[in-house]
Amino acid sequence: MSINRFSFALNASENERFLVRKGVDMLALLRALVARRNAVALYFGEADGRLDTGFLGLNPAYEELIFSPGRDPDSLERLLAAGSFGVETSLDSIRILFIASHAEITQLNGQKALRARIPEVLARMQRRESVRIAIPEGKPSFCTVRVGSDPAREIRMRVNDISISGLGLVLGTGETAISPGKTFHECSLALPGMGVMRCTLNIVHVRETLPGSAEHRVGCQFVDLPGLSREQLRGYVARLERAQLATG
Numbered sequence: 001m002s003i004n005r006f007s008f009a010l011n012a013s014e015n016e017r018f019l020v021r022k023g024v025d026m027l028a029l030l031r032a033l034v035a036r037r038n039a040v041a042l043y044f045g046e047a048d049g050r051l052d053t054g055f056l057g058l059n060p061a062y063e064e065l066i067f068s069p070g071r072d073p074d075s076l077e078r079l080l081a082a083g084s085f086g087v088e089t090s091l092d093s094i095r096i097l098f099i100a101s102h103a104e105i106t107q108l109n110g111q112k113a114l115r116a117r118i119p120e121v122l123a124r125m126q127r128r129e130s131v132r133i134a135i136p137e138g139k140p141s142f143c144t145v146r147v148g149s150d151p152a153r154e155i156r157m158r159v160n161d162i163s164i165s166g167l168g169l170v171l172g173t174g175e176t177a178i179s180p181g182k183t184f185h186e187c188s189l190a191l192p193g194m195g196v197m198r199c200t201l202n203i204v205h206v207r208e209t210l211p212g213s214a215e216h217r218v219g220c221q222f223v224d225l226p227g228l229s230r231e232q233l234r235g236y237v238a239r240l241e242r243a244q245l246a247t248g
């Protein structure tokens with residue numbers, strides 16, 4: 001992959017929704033990448049040069065990312081001559097792309113390292129609508145579904161995970177009113193710190209969490225979520241994602 005292809009991916013209008021720009025969110029994401037020490041591929045030049053390396057550190061005060069120098073001195077020298085390079089790695093199976101510039105050699109703990117400037121923008125190449133975020137146990141969320149009409153009753157389920165497109169709920173065994181293919185209107189979803197959101201849910205699947213378990217996992221999709229509710233949900237998911245990255 002040439003660095004030109006990185007530029008195309010970061011500037012394409014259809015990828016705008018995948019972008020994270022410099023700020024708190026980007027620093028949280030970069031810290032998580034450094035903490036995981038995942039493999040990193042650095043691409044440079046017009047001839048698809050590549051250097052396999054890894055993250056060593058992040059220094060926001062000096063606007064710098066630190067990489068290991070890799071095991072190919074010739075590729076490292078060519079990367080330094082190019083000055084800028086594309087970075088490809090992953091975090092929780094999500095592909096991460098960005099361009100780093102001002103490449104130069106530095107020292108970290110007495111060892112040779114590669115330094116570059118923190119990017120202005122990076123891409124998380126997965127549809128953010130489908131990224132599922134686990135609900136923290138200390139701040140649980142619950143969803144109440146109205147079933148039946150004569151008489152009507154309510155089923156309250158704990159939210160296991162959430163995304164902009166749907167929910168994962170926990171249902172006790174023996175409850176048959178919740179089944180795949182059904183749609184429930186006037187559901188109430190409690191978003192801790194943000195209030196209660198009304199929504200319509202379509203049940204996609206109901207599965208045992210574990211063989212013989214007393215609980216089932218219910219996969220749901222939001223149906224025709226209004227714009228204001230979508231923004232409320234988007235804010236809640238972003239808050240959970242920042243907290244998860246900060247502790248990752």
